[in-house]
Amino acid sequence: MAVDLSTTLCGVRLPNPTVLASGILGLSCEVMARVARSGAGAVTTKSCSLRPRPGHHNPTILKWEAGLINAVGLSNPGVEVMVEEIRAAKALLAPLGVPLIASIFAETIYEFGTTARFISEAQPDLIEVNISCPNVDAQYLQMFAADPYVAAQVTRRVKLNTEIPVLVKLSPNVTDVAEIARAVVEAGADGITAINSLGPGIILDIETRRPVLAHGTGGVSGPSIRPIAVRCVRDICRAVDAPVLAIGGVASGRDVVEMLLMGATAVGIGSAVAYRGVEVFHEACTEVQAYMERHGYDDLDELRGKALAFL
Amino acid sequence: MDLPQTVPIREIREDTLAIRTFVLDAELPDAEPGQFVMLWLPGLDEKPMSIAHPAPLTVTVAGVGPFTMRLHQRKVGDPVGWRGPYGRGFSLHEDGPALLLGGGCGVGPMRFLATRAVERDVPVTVALGARTENELACVGDFEALGVDVILTTDDGTRGHQGHVTQAISMFADEHPQFAVYACGPEAMLVAAHRLCREKGLPGQLSLERYMKCGFGICGQCALDGFLVCQDGPVFDVEQLDGLRDFGQARRTATGRRLPIR
Numbered sequence: 001m002a003v004d005l006s007t008t009l010c011g012v013r014l015p016n017p018t019v020l021a022s023g024i025l026g027l028s029c030e031v032m033a034r035v036a037r038s039g040a041g042a043v044t045t046k047s048c049s050l051r052p053r054p055g056h057h058n059p060t061i062l063k064w065e066a067g068l069i070n071a072v073g074l075s076n077p078g079v080e081v082m083v084e085e086i087r088a089a090k091a092l093l094a095p096l097g098v099p100l101i102a103s104i105f106a107e108t109i110y111e112f113g114t115t116a117r118f119i120s121e122a123q124p125d126l127i128e129v130n131i132s133c134p135n136v137d138a139q140y141l142q143m144f145a146a147d148p149y150v151a152a153q154v155t156r157r158v159k160l161n162t163e164i165p166v167l168v169k170l171s172p173n174v175t176d177v178a179e180i181a182r183a184v185v186e187a188g189a190d191g192i193t194a195i196n197s198l199g200p201g202i203i204l205d206i207e208t209r210r211p212v213l214a215h216g217t218g219g220v221s222g223p224s225i226r227p228i229a230v231r232c233v234r235d236i237c238r239a240v241d242a243p244v245l246a247i248g249g250v251a252s253g254r255d256v257v258e259m260l261l262m263g264a265t266a267v268g269i270g271s272a273v274a275y276r277g278v279e280v281f282h283e284a285c286t287e288v289q290a291y292m293e294r295h296g297y298d299d300l301d302e303l304r305g306k307a308l309a310f311l
Numbered sequence: 312m313d314l315p316q317t318v319p320i321r322e323i324r325e326d327t328l329a330i331r332t333f334v335l336d337a338e339l340p341d342a343e344p345g346q347f348v349m350l351w352l353p354g355l356d357e358k359p360m361s362i363a364h365p366a367p368l369t370v371t372v373a374g375v376g377p378f379t380m381r382l383h384q385r386k387v388g389d390p391v392g393w394r395g396p397y398g399r400g401f402s403l404h405e406d407g408p409a410l411l412l413g414g415g416c417g418v419g420p421m422r423f424l425a426t427r428a429v430e431r432d433v434p435v436t437v438a439l440g441a442r443t444e445n446e447l448a449c450v451g452d453f454e455a456l457g458v459d460v461i462l463t464t465d466d467g468t469r470g471h472q473g474h475v476t477q478a479i480s481m482f483a484d485e486h487p488q489f490a491v492y493a494c495g496p497e498a499m500l501v502a503a504h505r506l507c508r509e510k511g512l513p514g515q516l517s518l519e520r521y522m523k524c525g526f527g528i529c530g531q532c533a534l535d536g537f538l539v540c541q542d543g544p545v546f547d548v549e550q551l552d553g554l555r556d557f558g559q560a561r562r563t564a565t566g567r568r569l570p571i572r
Contacts, residue, residue: 027566028533046530046566054564058357059349061524062394063313072523075531077567207317208353208390274528 003292004299005285007041009243009266010165010190012099012125014041017256017288017300018281021247021270022047022103022128022169023072025278029089036098039282041266043098045086047105047130050115052078056135057214062203067222067249068271069203071135071215074105079118086122099125101167104158105133109150113157120162127164128245129154129189132171132196134219145171145196148183155187167245169193170236172225177232178239191243192236193268195229197221198248222271225249230262234311237263251275253287260288263305313526315351315392321367323387326448327441330373330416331383335391337368344424345400345494345517345545349525351392355381359397359522359540361494363419363449364426368393371419371449397525398544401515403427404490408434410482412503414475414495415441418449420517424492429456436461436482440475440495444468476502483510490514491548497571501558507548514548520561531562 005016019042020026020035026045035043055075062069076082082102090100102124106112116127131144131154144154155168168184170177172195181192197219203212211217229248236244246259247268259267272280297303322334339348342365350370351357356378360370374383385391401424403409409428413421418439428435438461441447447469453460461478462470471477476499479491493503494517507514520532520539527541535554537543542550551557560568 024528025530025538027530027562028536030536031530031533031538034536052565052567057355058523059315059351061529062315063526068528072529075523075565077563077565081567203314205315205317205353205392208392210353212315212392214354214356271528274524274526277527 003289003297005289007266007300009042009245010126010167012165014099014266015097016041016285017260017266018284019101019245019266019268020044020281021268022130024270024273026103027085029085029092032089032100033092035278035281036093036096038278039285040098042101043093044101044128044268045082045103046076047074047103047133048076048079048082048115048119049074049105049107050079050111050118052076052081059213060215062212063274064203066224067220068274069201069213069218069220070197071200071213071218073135073215074133079115083119083122086119086124090123101126101128103128103130105130109144109153109157112154113161116158117161120164124164126167127158127162128167128169128193129158130169130196132169134171134173134197134200135215135217143171143173145180146174148180151180152183152187155184155189159188165190167191167193169196171196172198172228172232172248178235181236181240185240185242189242191245191265192240193245193247194236195232195248198225198228221249223249223251226255230258233259233262233264234308237305237308251280253284253291256284256288257291257303260300260304261307263308265304313394315349315357315394317353317390317392319388320385320391321387326371327446329446330371330448332363332369332371332449333382333391335368335393337393338366339368339396340366342396343400344427345420346396346398347544348393348395349397350382351394352378352381353390353392357392359525361420361517361544362396363422365423371416371422373416395525398540399542401492401545403431403433404513405431405433408436408486408489410478410489410491411435411437412475412478412491412493412495412499413437413439414499416448417493417495417517420494421492422449422452425453425456425458429458435459438463438475438478440464440499442466474502475499476506479503479506479510479512493517497558504548504551508552515545516548516551517545518543521563531566533562
């Protein structure tokens with residue numbers, strides 16, 4: 001009997017638990033549809049803000065020995081353009097049964113609400129609130145995700161402005177991620193996305209004595225951060241009852257299962273697209289299915305959170 | 312190489328007022344014609360550049376914006392970073408003659424492809440086009456390879472008057488079957504695409520889009536459902552049939568689609 005890979009995230013059905021993480025390929029409707037056809041259970045758009053942002057100069061995204069480092073600087077064409085792109089993407093995704101998650105970012109607590117209201121016009125299935133980008137620290141002093149009170153205020157403001165279920169995306173760069181998770185769930189978040197990239201970090205070009213990223217510092221992602229992501233997901237799943245979209249260095253079915261065992265409802269894949277291509281979604285699902293058959297699991301509920309008892 | 316490697320510029324050649332060729336202290340023996348490197352000016356920016364010669368790494372660059380103008384100001388010995396090679400290059404049809412079209416600084420990858428064709432004993436004709444005589448670049452490089460060269464200028468100051476794509480019709484009068492390879496401004500590629508499809512010729516066109524990563528994850532170079540950095544920059548003419556963006560729209564640094572001028 002075929003195993004059931006479907007999962008429900010904040011009331012939205014995903015045909016499988018793999019999700020295209022925000023910031024990867026989520027700009028063009030045709031490319032998002034291609035990712036869905038490659039087996040993703042949901043796709044997340046690149047974070048969009050009220051006004052267009054060109055982001056930082058290149059180099060913005062680089063591969064290094066154990067992952068990626070990036071400081072794109074939240075480049076995006078602005079909410080007005082993204083609403084059209086999301087509408088077009090939804091039309092392409094609907095026949096595939098793949099939902100769309102719209103990621104938003106804003107410069108102030110108030111503006112998060114405005115951006116959420118505008119993006120809701122495109123009727124995304126879920127809204128992901130990016131309060132944890134590590135590359136705009138110099139501009140805004142600190143991430144919204146660094147303080148439980150500020151993170152909760154952003155969440156409230158977004159919830160006041162939309163009927164669509166809201167995921168709040170948290171950062172690993174805090175002393176106690178569970179405390180932030182509790183604050184945003186109490187403020188009304190329907191679910192948590194965790195984690196955003198780690199750091200920021202620095203890689204130098206020693207010949208010119210300069211950082212390789214034009215921005216100097218950048219968020220670290222990929223295989224090197226996965227153990228930290230898994231630990232953060234454990235902390236969050238123990239602290240709150242809300243569903244978790246787990247992200248951080250996931251590159252295979254084995255890694256997806258690891259996140260599900262830790263209690264995740266769905267699992268994001270981002271940097272691994274650089275190593276395995278968009279085929280990574282289909283391949284990871286095949287690997288998850290093989291694992292479930294080997295262990296006699298019929299659906300994801302049977303294995304979800306099963307590792308928490310050992311931690 | 313995934314992180315940029317900074318190396319000194321070994322040699323700079325002024326091809327025309329606007330076009331220069333830079334030879335870097337780097338070897339890319341496995342690069343394919345049509346592939347590109349991300350060229351980094353430390354402290355400034357990084358842009359994709361087609362490879363004109365793999366070993367030593369050579370690029371031919373037109374000064375068209377802030378990045379390329381700053382590159383043109385660099386001197387021999389100055390450090391430049393590179394990473395790559397990236398993308399899908401040309402695959403040479405070896406069962407008939409090749410017609411290569413280079414418009415403006417599109418001559419760079421054509422030089423690499425012509426070199427490869429000569430190595431493989433594929434008969435090559437190269438058509439180079441520019442607006443006027445003193446904008447024709449790298450003609451000597453092709454003559455040195457011993458390939459046939461057709462020149463065109465918009466104003467007729469040298470070679471045939473008109474666009475470089477007229478070489479397709481001229482060549483078709485003499486050859487029943489051949490393959491077309493082209494790099495240059497997108498309007499030229501649109502014309503080459505149309506002629507290839509009308510005449511049933513196999514064709515491969517090298518496109519250009521704004522890029523960030525170069526390896527298929529930022530999505531900035533999207534051309535309909537294709538990623539120019541990974542699925543291209545070289546596309547078969549069949550792949551470009553009916554695309555919304557080909558010849559029409561490109562994405563800027565924000566990701567917004569804008570009409571191509």
